[in-house]
Amino acid sequence: MQKVKIGIIGLGRLGMVHANHLVNLISDADVRAVCALDDDQLAYAKKNFGVSTYKNYKEMIDVEDIDAVVIVSPTGFHPEMTEYALNANKHVFCEKPLGLNMDEVDTMVRQIKMHPKKIFQLGFMRRFDSSYKHAKKIIDDGKIGKIIYIRAYGIDPISGMESFKKFATDNDSGGIFVDMCIHDIDLIRWYTHDDPVQVWALGNDIAAPELKNIGEYETGVAMLKFKSGMIATLLGGRHAAHGNQVEMEIMGSNGWIRIAQEPNKDFLTLFTNEGVVKPSMQSFSERFSEAFIDELRDFVNNVKTGKNSDISVDDGVKALKIAKACKESADQGTLVDIKLS
Template sequence: MKKVRIGIVGLGRLGKKHAENIAFRIPNAELVAACSIVKEEVEDVQRNWGIKYGYTDFSEMLKNDELDAIFIASSSTEHCRQIEEALKAGYHVFSEKPLGVNMEEVIRAKEIVEQHQDKVFMLGFMRRYDASYAYAKKKIEEGAIGKPFLIRCYGLDPVKAVKGAIAFSEKSGGLFLDMAIHDIDLARWYLGSEAKSVYAVGSCYAYPEFKKYNDADNGAALIQFQNDAIGMFYAGRTCAHGYHIETEIIGTEGSLRIGTVPQKNLVTIFDEKGAVQECVSGFLERFEQAYVAEVQEFVNCILENRKPGVVVDDGVKSTEIAYACKESFEKNKLVFLNE
């Protein structure tokens, strides 16, 4: 079996999970190299997983002619630069979201990707590869709910993770880019339209530390799309019961709901608390299979010489909408896109 030889940069919580998936769960992929600015992280995966090459310098990894593709799971602030360097070095590239942390970077990344059409570029909007979300898309395309005209999205992180969010807030791009961008991508995907106007509100209801970065711990946005469909988005960092990702798509003939109860599994516990369904604890648990499926698609695209369903424009458009939300939130005004 021909295998795609991959080098990964970034070995934090998500990066290490991606590295593990590539190394052990993607049959036609091989994790050949790992890079991190934290030397101990590189040494750990080399020692425990038998990874051949380890680097603390991304540019040095790009000189390795045994690689076919680069997987970018580094800090969001590094994505655009590393995308450009990797494509110019002749590699296929998968990048985690976001595409960039400002619109100048995002537009630059789009230009670079378009200059390298011979290479596969894919962005990590993994929810499209989750079985439930993919099934909902299929039902919409089959006409099961008529014409979709409203989408409601909840994206809530567990409060136990809030310290990490505060630490990351300076470089995250804000609540809407950091958290709501997956929901924004889904809205574009399900509704088949781009945003026309945005109004966003929010505040620091429990954690004033976010104010230092002109950010919020909870926020909401109302978006009207060019086909007049409606998007309602709530993003929060203080969810008491766990990681809650919920999506509802309403159409002229019915509706679909995904994740209304973020249950851990199909077990119900009956005890002195009543009937209890445990909730998933975080994104790695909830989207475990989706993370595998999206990388499998990337590898298949390379081997089959075709483009993936998630392309650079999806990153550009979603980032543009997220920044419109950020501007609306910061300036307390309605923001129109493409004007």
């Protein structure tokens, strides 16, 4: 296989990021077609990427000569699109999370496992970020001892609130824990090889009370107890005034790791009569640009070589169940036991 021929489903904010990367930066990828519902997005893709355009993903899969499908649609459509692509003999890259309805996800997982010769890769891109990878090596080498506690923040800029409200109104996001904290849940499981057994979670809409009308928490906090006794705190939100705040602190018995304590845009610091200012990154796509590229490059290489992804579908299922347990705890105001089997 010289190049991997790809069709992309979804051209929203992240879909367009993936399309640009696949077309312009990944030499072994050959994007043949895209599918979206928005006419402006399709016109942009046709003009700038030189690809065929579709509004029906099944038609694109049936008609186009492609090897793989990259799914960046709203989460609720992930299961049916993955199943259709696999049954059409295509490899699949699917953005996180696997889905919203667990019955649909269970069917999706069965289909994935019924197609062992087809690569399925889930978009947990933080595993490809250089800082998180460095932390993984430090932990695996035992340099900070046994992990005692992990604290993880993921807070979007408040400037994106209007865009999010439209997205959440048109498409069920799954809530703050499923939509955002799931990345940190995956990282914590990756670092510790451990699973949580209980969660206590809370949520509020103090910074955006209008989200109550669509059943969303603006801020969600979860405290997780793991099998080993380790504790983790997750915080997800959409109210960072300064930009995109994504950070993690890993406390070990013999040392600590702190990742991205400040979301610095670059190495510049501005000193004026108004004080000292460090510009901040304004979006997740900016913060994780290289990680997004590397995960797609990894997927394309896995398709070419027949190598399974290091991120298994079971990782996706467990992360989703944990995130849903966090939401259940916040909704009910109770301690929730987490059942992963």
